Amino acid sequence: MNSQTQKIIINIEDSKYISWESCLRNKLKNLKSSNIEIDCKNLDLSCRGISELISIANQFNCKVISFCSTSSKTIVSSQSLGYKSQFIIENNSNEILKINEKNLTFSKTNFHQGTVRSGEYLESPGDLLILGDVNPGAKVSAEGNIIIWGRLLGIAHAGSKGNSKATISALQLRPVQLRIAKKVARGPKEKPQLGLAEQARIDSEEIIISPMEST
Amino acid sequence: MATDTRVILICSGKGGVGKTTLTANLGISLARQGLTTAVLDADFGLRNLDLLLGLENRIVYTAQEVLEEECRLDQALVKHKQESNLSLLPAGNPRMLDWLKPDDMKRIVKMLKEQFNYVLIDCPAGVEDGFKNAMAASQEAIVVTNPEVSAVRDADRVIGLLNTNAIKPVQLVLNRVRPKMMANQEMLSIEDVTDILALPLLGLVLEDEQVIVSTNRGEPLTLNSVNSPAAKCYLNIAKRLQGEDIPLIDPIEESSGFGSKFRRLMQTKIF
Numbered sequence: 001m002n003s004q005t006q007k008i009i010i011n012i013e014d015s016k017y018i019s020w021e022s023c024l025r026n027k028l029k030n031l032k033s034s035n036i037e038i039d040c041k042n043l044d045l046s047c048r049g050i051s052e053l054i055s056i057a058n059q060f061n062c063k064v065i066s067f068c069s070t071s072s073k074t075i076v077s078s079q080s081l082g083y084k085s086q087f088i089i090e091n092n093s094n095e096i097l098k099i100n101e102k103n104l105t106f107s108k109t110n111f112h113q114g115t116v117r118s119g120e121y122l123e124s125p126g127d128l129l130i131l132g133d134v135n136p137g138a139k140v141s142a143e144g145n146i147i148i149w150g151r152l153l154g155i156a157h158a159g160s161k162g163n164s165k166a167t168i169s170a171l172q173l174r175p176v177q178l179r180i181a182k183k184v185a186r187g188p189k190e191k192p193q194l195g196l197a198e199q200a201r202i203d204s205e206e207i208i209i210s211p212m213e214s215t
Numbered sequence: 216m217a218t219d220t221r222v223i224l225i226c227s228g229k230g231g232v233g234k235t236t237l238t239a240n241l242g243i244s245l246a247r248q249g250l251t252t253a254v255l256d257a258d259f260g261l262r263n264l265d266l267l268l269g270l271e272n273r274i275v276y277t278a279q280e281v282l283e284e285e286c287r288l289d290q291a292l293v294k295h296k297q298e299s300n301l302s303l304l305p306a307g308n309p310r311m312l313d314w315l316k317p318d319d320m321k322r323i324v325k326m327l328k329e330q331f332n333y334v335l336i337d338c339p340a341g342v343e344d345g346f347k348n349a350m351a352a353s354q355e356a357i358v359v360t361n362p363e364v365s366a367v368r369d370a371d372r373v374i375g376l377l378n379t380n381a382i383k384p385v386q387l388v389l390n391r392v393r394p395k396m397m398a399n400q401e402m403l404s405i406e407d408v409t410d411i412l413a414l415p416l417l418g419l420v421l422e423d424e425q426v427i428v429s430t431n432r433g434e435p436l437t438l439n440s441v442n443s444p445a446a447k448c449y450l451n452i453a454k455r456l457q458g459e460d461i462p463l464i465d466p467i468e469e470s471s472g473f474g475s476k477f478r479r480l481m482q483t484k485i486f
Binding site: 046047048073076077080114115117118119120133135136137153 | 342368369371372374375376378379380381411413
């Protein structure tokens with residue numbers, strides 16, 4: 001048995017294949033049974049799609065270990081089925097962007113539309129922009145800033161790799177817990193004013209919430 | 216033969232919010248409107264849809280025997296005593312806990328689809344295998360929840376899973392609404408719940424002691440007691456499911472007299 005993990009790329013833009021299924025089958029054919037990592041590129045897969053993919057891989061005696069994709073839908077589906085998955089930001093060289101504090105301003109923003117529901121977990125290696133609510137029980141984290149065009153009722157972690165300049169902004173900031181870099185704070189007890197966007201950031205070693213500044 | 220069968224999953228995440236009661240009453244109401252309806256008890260580990268419908272003593276076979284070709288489908292289907300349009304199919308025996316796979320569920324539902332206008336699947340509580348099996352075969356879903364923080368949280372989790380599995384439409388039924396408690400702000404308001412879950416509200420069901428009586432008797436409320444408030448709610452839900460436009464019950468009107476006084480209070484949120 002080959003214990004090494006092999007990577008398979010499903011690329012539907014490659015016109016050789018009619019569908020991702022045929023692309024996957026073709027690539028699995030040339031593979032001896034092993035553990036595989038699947039790169040779904042920009043393919044949107046539901047949980048059904050992922051389970052189908054797993055069963056195809058099983059037909060070829062392959063065991064899927066993890067996923068990576070540039071589609072947030074695919075990542076959410078594979079994570080909810082319990083697979084290790086990595087979100088990749090699309091850029092020209094198709095490599096995973098390494099972001100450090102210095103070039104944070106150049107990092108790409110990862111965008112999610114729709115409600116993030118209880119039990120779901122969104123993660124971004126850059127900034128994270130969410131159009132919709134983050135419900136109680138959900139968690140979002142980003143290495144950069146988090147901006148929520150909606151209500152934040154769950155847990156948000158900005159600057160997850162230690163960037164203490166990261167901020168969390170939302171139209172309504174009512175989180176269970178806020179984390180910026182290594183600081184953790186419980187959400188405020190009192191209800192926020194309606195119609196006032198707020199921002200959380202670190203000021204003198206503490207997380208503070210203030211009305212959003214227009215910059 | 217029905218071609219446009221609707222397969223509806225009735226789920227909640229949390230246990231005890233009223234999935235089975237809704238399934239039984241919705242089944243009866245739809246059958247009364249002349250629609251052939253099958254109710255499939257996917258919660259076979261702790262099955263009690265048969266109890267609610269008063270059909271416990273008539274079950275001989277289950278879907279398991281049908282799939283293993285030990286009997287025909289029409290042998291396993293249990294017709295309701297009074298409502299001949301309604302049939303019950305238990306998915307399995309409580310002792311055989313892990314026989315069912317998503318594919319088995321799909322096969323059962325495919326068979327049912329050939330005979331019925333509606334297939335209602337009573338989903339087990341939780342988001343584990345039982346839920347995944349039941350979800351595999353469904354096209355649309357009704358999420359049942361109570362105006363309680365824990366039930367709403369679990370419903371939210373379930374809705375997320377339904378969305379990633381491309382099940383739609385997903386509609387919401389708010390069960391066990393106590394108008395007085397809502398008016399006094401001791402319970403989550405309807406807006407609190409719909410704000411979080413962001414789903415179209417298919418109906419409200421008022422808290423009704425008659426539900427307990429009918430459960431113990433094995434006669435769903437919608438079968439004969441038309442005067443009970445909960446029965447009215449169930450009937451309305453069945454009609455709305457058919458596309459009829461029936462206004463929602465206003466729980467404040469129901470809490471006799473205090474209406475206007477508390478209407479303004481209802482606007483403010485609990486959490």
